[in-house]
Each structure stands twice: as C-alpha cells, then as structure tokens.
Amino acid sequence: MNYKFHIAIALFLVTFECLKAQVIPAPTCASATVYNIAELDSLTGTMLDTPNPTGATPLCPTGGAAHNTSWVAFYSWGGTYHFQLEFDNCSVNGTGVQFGVWGDCGFTESIYCDPACTGPGKKGFDATLESGKIYYMFFDGCSGDVCDYVFHVGKPINTLTFRNFIDENTNCMFDQNETQIKLLTLGHSYKGKTDYYPLADLHLPLFDFETGVHKFWIKESSKNWQTCADTIIYNLDSTSADTVLDLGIHQTGDCPEVSIEISTDRLRFCADNVYKIKYSNNSIFELPNQTIQLNTPVDLTLVGASIPVQTSNPPFYTFYSGTMSPFSSKEFTVTVHTPCERDKLMLTYCSEARFLLDTICDPDSLWDGSSLSVRAECDKASKKVKFIIDNMARFDMTREAGYAIIEDEIMPLLKGTIKLKMEESRSLDFPARGSTYRLILDQVLHHPGNSHPTIALEGCGEDANGEFSTGRVLQFPEDEQDENVSVDCKELRGSYDPNDKLASPIGFSDNHFIENNTPIEYLIRFQNEGNDVAERIVILDKLDQNIDVSNFELIGSSHPVTYSIHDRYVEFIFDKINLTYKSKNDITSRGYVNYRVSLKPDLPVGTRIENAADIFFDHNPAIRTNETYHTTWEKIITQIYSSDEQIHALVYPNPTDGRISIELPKDQIGYTLDVIDVNGKLRHTQQLNIRKTQLFLDEYAQETGVYLIKLTDTRGSFSIFKVLYMR
Template identity: 35%
Template sequence: MNRSIRIILSTSILIFGIFGFQNALIAQNTVSLYLIDKGWNLDTNIIELRATHFQRVGTMHFSLKEINNLGDFAGVDQIQLMNFQPGVNITYNSISKTISVSWDVLFINGFNIPDGQLVFRILWKSNPNLAHCYEFVQSPLPTEIKDPNLISQIVKLYNSCDALLNVPSFFSAYIDINKNCNYEFQEDLFTQYTILDSFNNQINTYKNPQNLFYTKQEFGLHYYKILPVTSLWTSCTNFQTVLVDSTTKIIGLSYGMQPVVDCPELSVEINTPIVRRCVDYSYYIHYENIGTLAADSVKVIIKLDPFMSLKGASIPISNFQAPYAEFLIGKLDIFKHGNFTITVNIDCDSTSIGQTHCVSAEILPHKDCIIPANWSGASIKLDAKCENGKNKFRIQNIGTQDMPDPVQYWIVEDDIMPGLKKDIKLNKASFFDIEYPANGKTYRLITDQVKNHPGLSYPSIALEACGKNGSGGISTGYFLMFPEDEEDPNIAIDCQASRSSFDPNDKTASPVGYQSEHYIESQRTLEYKIRFQNTGNDTAFKVVIVDTLSEWMDLITLKILNASHPFSFSLINRVLSFRFDPIYLPYQSIDDANSQGFVQYSIRPNAKAPLETKLPNTASIFFDFNPPIQTNTTLHTINRDFIIVSIKVADPSILNVNIYPNPGTDYLILETDQLSPEKDIQLCDLNGRVLLTQKWIGQQSILQLNDRFQSGTYILNIYEKSKLLYRATIALKTKN
C-alpha cells in the first residue's frame, strides 16, 4: 500500500541542514522568489524581491506586472546582483504594465544570495489610496533560472497579494571576509550553525535552519542569536530582533561571522554499517575543515584492527606500514570537505563472532587553537597492547610540562573494578606501566585528563581477546560498554562487535552503556547509527528515516557525523528526519553490498537530567511509499559511580559483618556476632573521599544516611585503632 508522509511544522524545535559528499549528487533545492509589498513612500510603492536557495545561479529571466494596471515602473534600487544594470537587464512595457528581467552571470561558479535576503527593490509610482498587487507572469519572458552549466532549476513564485497561512523564515551565516558586516559576492556561506529564538520567555533551538514557518500563535517580538559550530567564530551582531505580525510576508536574517583567532580546525569521522568476518567490507571516512584558516599538507591516518587486512581504498594510499595507512589530502580550505572509503577483511581463523574490532582515523596537522591560560602543559595519553601473555597498559605524559597535580586512573575487568581508583602524577616524557594476565577477559584503563586541558579528551582504552579463559574462549560484550577517547574532532574511533546474521534495518548506540540498565555518565556524548537495506524486489528511489529524540537530549549538541549517501535532515519537535532523495538503492538479491546504507549522528544528554533518567530511542525507516519499518529500541540510563567494585575483606577471621538493606536509602544497619572494642565506621566514595564517619560500640550500629547521598556505589570501611578490619562495597539509592 502506498503511504505518503505529512510533516507539520510547529513552534518548538526545528533544525534543518544538508550533508553532502564530494562528487555526489545532492537533491535539487527549489529556488523561491518572493514579491513583498513594503508599503509607500509618498506616491511610490516599494516592492522587495527576495529569494531562497539562490545558489550557483548562472542565468535568471522572469516577468512581473501590477495586475490592476495601476501606476508605472519608477526604477529599482538596493541591487544585490553582480553586474546588474537596470538600463540593460530590465525592460518595461508601459501598456501592459510589465517588467521583464534578463540577467546572465559571467562567473564559472555562478552567483549566491543568502536565503531570504534581498535581490533588489522595485519602485512603482501610483495612487497609494488604491489597492495594488504584483505578480509573476510568463510573458514576455517566462520564469527560468539556470545554473552555470545551463541546467534549469525548479522555481516557485510568491506574489505580493498571496495569502500565506504561515510566515516563511530563513537564516544564513557567511564568512565576513572584509569585516564590514555586510554580505558580499564570493563570501562563503556557513553550512553548520545554531540559531536560538527567544520568544515569550521560551528559547527555541534551530540547527542549520533553511526554512521555518511561523503561525499566528507565534506573532510577537522574536530575538535571534547565532551560535557558530566552533568557538573560533563570533558574530557581527549579538541579537537580531523581528516583530512577526499579520503584515510579515517573509523573514530573512543573515549573520556575518568573523574569526576569533586564525586557526584551522580539522575534523574526521569513520564508520561502517556492519563488521563481518571473512568477507571484504568498507569503511566510510569523512573529513572537513571547520576552522577559520585553510590547512596545508593535510593527511588522514587510519589505524587498522590487529586482526584486519587492508584490501584497497577509493583514493591513493600514500604510505602503508601495518597497521597504519596514510592518505594525503593536501590543502583544505575553510569548510571544504571530502570523503573516501577503505576496504578491509577480518581474518577468519584467529577471530570469533562477537569479538570487537576497532578502526581509528586521525587527521593532521592538529593544533589546539584556543589554549586555556591555566593549563599546565601536561597531557595524558594511553596505550595498550597484548604482548608476551599479558595485557599491557601505559599511561604517558606526552605534554611539554610536568603534571602539577595527580589524576586518578582505574581498571575495569569485564564489568568489575578490581580495586579503588588510584592517583598518578607524571613528569613530562615519563610513563607508568600496568600489566594484567592474558586470561581472555576484557580490560579497560580509564584516566582523568589533566585539569584545564584543551579540547574534550577523556582517556580510555581497552583490550579484548588477549589470551584465553579456562574454557578456551574469551569475554565478549564488555568492550563497548564505555566510550572511547574520541571527543576531539581530529580523532574518530569506530569499534563494533562482528556479526553473522543480523537485522538489516536496525539502530545501534555507542557506548552501549554499563550492564543491563545501560548506565552512562551525564554529559557523555552518545553516537547513534541507523542502518537500512533494500530487501525488496525493486530499486528504492527514496529513503526517509524518522527518529524521535528524548526530552532529556540537548538539541544544541546534535551533530551529523557520517552517512553512506547524500541526504538532507530536519528536526521538528524532537523528531529528527533524514531524507535520502534520490538514492537509487538497488535491492539485495542483485547487489547486496550496495543495497545497504546508514546515517550516524551524535548528541549529549541534557546536563540537568536527573540520575536514573532513561533515554530510549527508536527509529522508523520508510522506503518510497511503503509502510515504515521499526528499528529496535536502544536504551541508556543516566547515573554516576555505577561500576561494581570488587574489594576483598582485610581479614574475614577478624570481623564478620552483615550489612542491610543494600541498597540503602535512609539508613544502613551493621551487625556482627563478635564482641570487640569500639570501632570506627567510614563511608567513602570511589575516589576515596571520606563522606561520613561514626563510632560503633556493641554488636549493632545504625548508620543514618537521611537520603543525603546520590545513587551509586560506595565503600564502607571499619577500623579499630587505625587498623582496617573490614571493607565492603555497598549501593545507595535516593528515594523516587
């Protein structure tokens, strides 16, 4: 059964954007022309011609007239078109009251105007007491807009007296090269930015907005502020104010963006729809310069998984020394991007289904453009390798200065911490090694980064499948519980467990989260990937993905990371939509590899999300006009200190203690059947900080908590004359 999708635009949240790939066709946008009556100056009616999606225009021809045959053409002003001369490019027929415009661009890349901005103003002398209407007509010149290759564009026309149910609104940002805060020809437009709309004591968030619609319920004063994609840019104007009312025909705001510091900022992403053993498959790499300065001698370095072999790439490999493959990009201008793929194969004999395989991408040169004044210059980096029957980890200070203060590190063995967090302090160029037996378990090392470190680094590294357990197997399912150290834009790490049979239309999240509740820490970035495959019996011409985001997601942090095909996206009232149109996706039985696709994005939970907040996520996939296919539901739960800590009792023969209830809320009861002198009870967090102390006399003691502590795991110590008698991990839970 055919099914159409109707999207209703509304007031709260709307995000629009386009994500394109080099040498790929992006769905054609419709050029819109608006005639807007701006009122009278004495006997002269002022009509604005505004445009949207006026990009790479090579030629433009159209005609318009005053339909009541009133008055006469008096000229044009405020012309924004290059090489436009009214006496040459405009003709006027005083009998039919018709203006004809014919304009050709001599630039190889055409001409651009930011969405919603003025093309020129038409001046019309007449009687202001009479009603006037101006409309596009198809004679003597029919409406036609072509790109520099003389390919006709789709054009939509809006006349001055057209009744619009909603007010179309457009925003754009441009690089203000000459710093005069006015858009001029050849100033490039931004592709990524955020608009904050303050209205009626409510702030709405728009990402890359290309077309908004305001209803009557939103009439009033709106304050607009732009947030650039990085802190390297600032805007000419802090706020722009617009009064939206019944006379508003269109809103078109542009923001001049100027660099805070001249510095390139390179970003890279790497992903694949699915990891499979014994067959060739591809990784997709996308790179971009989101900084304020062009970067020279750019290269991307791919590090392959140790069980993986490189079979080929879509661009030349400049250097390969396993496991590293280097690709030279060359000069990368501001906001320029590119894409390539690599083909790999995972060895059959030395791997097993469910084993995790990681591929990383790093783009160079990297420079910290903004360095906090109070950063010490120290920097923590982690390494790990399986060698000589051991899991070997190394914590290094690769910075230029000694660490002024210690940081904490901890090890996770499968899903258990075999001990408390520990402090470490390293001089520059020094390191600290940690070893664990190669017993088939998954080991992960996590450290805090030094204070005030530039960027978003949160060091974390894991080893899986090092050695075998007693049954000759390995632990799986633990590697993906925790995030990798890839928050900085110049680093991307893709870790996935290999699969055999699989649902071709599904959703995955990274990190998976801890244990069955899928616990994550607040403000940790989540990456979602939606995969789709045409399993029908004909080519799919269009794929639409609809993905509803939790109310506890911070929409400002939404980033589109990677995709298999060109697409556009939008966010309406927390419903995120991706549109692949056209896609020409072959069906599986004739081309399995090319019948698949994916899209990947990242987002952070809201910083104000309370502990135990659940973040479910499901997507719907539409192929052409068929009913939607529902993906699985991913789940995450916000929490802290959720990793179980395994700590052995100091000496069980000295003191045997029963602790209940566990988890506790208001109190904990401690009981022992052994007579002993006065003891000291100490409640600590996992960092070893003492939170509560109490004396214990007799065989029972009640530790009053009074719901003072956040949900999580804590350490209970019992001392006698400074000697540790007992240590246990307990769980505390706040009341609902």
C-alpha cells in the same frame, strides 16, 4: 568526537517545492502510504470506481457507510492546520464524497469525519495535530460515487531565504565579493517550539497558520568569530513577501578549528568493509594542507583508499587534507578486510582517525607540558594483559594523574595514580583469564583539550570454561572528546538485523548505565527487503525528552542525506537514493545514518533515556527499529576507605539492581559483612565463610540510593565500599 560544527553529506534544500511527491492513495488504512503533510497540498485524484469498503463501521462516529474507500497517511510538525477538499465531476450518482481523518487504524480516534452527501462542492476543517504522529485520511464516494477531487492543506504565504556569509568589512550586510558558507546550523523558535536546519541553500516556507513572531539564530559559537546579531526577529503576517535574511559572521581570532568523523555501519566477517572519513575546516580562514592519521587494528588489512595513502606503517596510515577553504569539508573512504578466523567473531575492533594540527592554541600556562597515551598487549607467553602508559612529551609530569582498571563487571577493579618523566613508560599487568579489561586514564591537570586516554582488551586468555567475554568493549566511551579525534568501534559479526538502531556506548550492566555528561552516538541501519528499487527513504526519530536537542551532530551516512529537526523529531530524507533490493545485491541494499547527541545537564541519577526510529521506504508504512535505552548514574569509587590501604575484596557490579558479588582475597575467609544506609542505620550483617558470596541487597534496601558495605577481617582491619542501588 564532540565538536562544535557539523556538515551534511549533501547540499540541503528545504523548500516547499522539494516536498512535492507523487501521492498514491492506498486501498486500506494499514497499507496507507506515508507523506509529510506539505506533500499533500494540491493533491489531485479520482475516487476508486470499484467497491472497496475498508473504512470504519459506521464510516464516521456520526454515521455513514464505506463503499470505495482510499487512504493516505501523513505526519506533521504539530500545530493547527486547515484542511480543504474540493470535488466535482461526480459521475455515478452525483451525491459526492465522504471525507475524514483518523488518528489510528483501529478507528478509535476521530480527528474529523463528515459522512454528509451533498453533491459536488467543498469540505473543510481545522485540526490541531501532534508533532510526528501518523494520521490517516480517507476519501469515500457516497453510495459508491466517483468524483474528481483536489486536496489543500494550508499554503506558504512567505519563503525565507538565508545567506550565511563571512562579513569581511564588518558592515553586517552581504556584499557580492563576500564568501557564503554552508556549514553552520540555523535555530528557529516559534510559539515555544524549536527547530534546526542546516544553513546550506536554505529556503524556509512559512504558512498561513504560522503568523506571528519568529526568532532565528546560528547554533554554533566560537572564540574565533562572532555573529552580527545574536538573534534575528521576523514577524510574519498575511501581507509578508518573500524575504532574504542575512546572517553575517566576522573574525575575532586566528586559532584553527577542525573536526573529523570516521564511520561505518558494520564490520562483516571475512569481507571487505568500508570506512567513511569526513573532515572539516571549521575556521573562518583558509587552512593549509594538514595530515590525517588513521590507526586500524592489526587484524584489519588495508585494501585501498579513495585518496592516496601518503605513508603506510601498519596499523598507522597517513593522508593529506589538501588546502581547505573556510567552513568547508571533504571526505574519503578506506576499505579494510576483516579476519576470517572463526575465533575472531564477536570481537570488537576500534579504528581511530585524527586530524593533526601543527599548533596548540592558547595552552594553559599551568600545564606542565606532559601528555599521556595508552597501549594494550596480550602477552601469551606470560599469560598477562599488559597496559602500557606512555608520557609522549619531552616534559616531566610535575603532578600525578589518576587511572582506573575495569574488569568485565568489576568496576573499578583497581584505582591508582601515575607520575612519569618525559618519554617514560610504565606497564600495569593483570592475569589473562578471558576477561575484558579496560584502562581509563586522566591527563595531567591543565592538559589542553578534553582527552581521557582509554583502551580495552578482550579475547586474551580463557576462563575455567575455556571461553572469553565479548560485548563489553562497547560499554564505555572512547577517547574522542577532542574535536580532531574520532573513534569507531564495531563488533565483527556474521549476520545482522536488516533495520535496527544501535547506541554507543551501550552502557554498563543490564541497565546500560552511563555518566550524565556522556554523549550518545546513535546508528540507524536500514535495508531494502522489497522486490524493487527504493527511490526515497525517510527516517523519523523522536529524541528523548532528556536529550539536549541543540547539541545534535550529524556524524555520517551511507548515501547523501538531508535532515531537519522539528521540536524533538529528527527527519532524515534520502531522496533519489535508488537503493537496490536485497535479493539482487545484499551489500548495496543497505544504508545507514548516525549522529551524536548530549544529555541535558544535571539529570537525576536513574533517569532513563529511550530511543527508537521509524523507517519509511517509498512512503510505505513505517518499520519501527528496536528501542535502545540508557540509565544515568554518578561515577562511584566502590572502595572508599581501607584501614590499612589494602583492597580487601572485589564488590561488583556497581551500580547494582540488587545482586552484588563479593570476592575475598585468596585463602582469606571469616570476614564480617555489614550493610549500612546513608543515615548510618545497620540494615544487615552476616559472616562470610567462603571466598565468593552473592548478596541480594534488595532484601535489605527498600529505597533507591547509596549504601555502604563494610568488610572487617579477623584482625579488625576493614574496608568500606559504596554502591548505588537502582530498584
């Protein structure tokens, strides 16, 4: 769901001290353990006392030779850093240490490299680093010397502590009786880069290379509260002392604001599976007990829940939220058992959670009071797919609402409008031939919220080969744009990749087309395939440049996680996760984190959005996930004109990469097909003498863009179709 607030699963503590770790150098560049650069400050160690010549040849671009090399890898958030190495007690020959940093293990990018052998002392340098890039640092004893060393990389000259609180007396100062809150997010801008941190016990270190003006603000906003100041300016210099910055908010309205998320990493075939449901009171005031409703597919059997089930009327179940303090969250789990019939494999199951509120705040006075919902049924007796549209309200619709039907790649198969009286229903029926059908419905104009009811049905009937399509339910977004609704859809699978990344919706066609305003949910799954417990897991995820980082929302995770955003990099840290290994327990060796982002507005049609993540188990070298991708497009009504208001053919897919299928009505042939560009130029014409035709648009269209396909029958009646061609 698309909501203004989010909450992490654990209290977040972003301090310099918490980044300290036991740093263990590795024998080779490729096997170097990976750390956040702040973890390396004050690193102490002793050179290897055995031969290990694993550096470059020569060791540095200016010379030197490897002898007993050891390696450490690190990443930073970009900027200029000062590195210093102190070494003494050189016990073999007293000639000292060779020291350097490479940008790769192929030794083609030297950041700094000093092969000089001058005995005990210091070596230092400044380097400008790229955000999120992995660098490789080596230590090597001159002629095999063995020295003790201490490594430094800058130091914090100031730590900022942030207090976010409800300013009850509106004096914009924190008073002891005022409530501190930990639900909101801090924005931080410095020298053109923007970072985000959850405001939960936040202690932010600032280093000697970060002097100058820093800007801070609360990311979220609301009609029901406002901040004491839009932005806080802080000027860091070498004399700055540790500082507490107060971020007060005060009430301006009384409309309850809530959010809910339901998540799981997968649905395993014929097994117990756990959903996590997290819900939040995002209001500035206390919220009395409310009802949470869970709707699961009929094929999923409820096994149990971590809180009492109040009512059970499968597939609907209700739970109580309990009284919730301002800006607070709670969570519970629900266990379901998936079906064991083999023909259910690869079907997609969607579960929905709703945080029900008693009132609708400030409805538009022009709203007619109607509210639509959709259901889907597979009627095996009549061999029909049935979509039932209900007006649930006790008010008639005073105007029509639009709908569209999608069948597999035929988009849209049918468009229409509907107008229902109070509590009236209408059924739309389609042949059950193994296709995946989806209905997308508009609410009436001025309806509260952002709801667009939608439902998909797959596995109903069979095609000519005795099969049905799967994998198409996930192509389009679900109806979860309102803050109090969340939907989780997963395919029922028997096996999974251990470390991967999923995106939802996956998008339409092989290009994974999505509309420009569609939020994307990413799910990163990981599994410990080693031979020991993983104590700490870090995930680095660089967001695409076309993603609006400010709209990042954490949805859920398998274990307590902290996160922060630096420029475009999201860093997830599962500290003390103690994740068991696969050979000991396959189920408990897995974990996940998922989040939601929005695209930047007004992206050009055809913009590609890519994403992958790096997973680090206990500082081991990264495991790169698969790459997901999407392509932006504009919503196009395929048939835009008909001289006799009939659908003369099916033209799909739309958008297209060049191949277009055209299906004429039964027993009708002899159509003339014309391909016309947007300037009115005729690009191609042909006769259609069979019902189903493949048109290869790329033979006649040289440029990406919109093209018109005109179909004229023997009577002179015609339809015009608009398609988007993406080269």
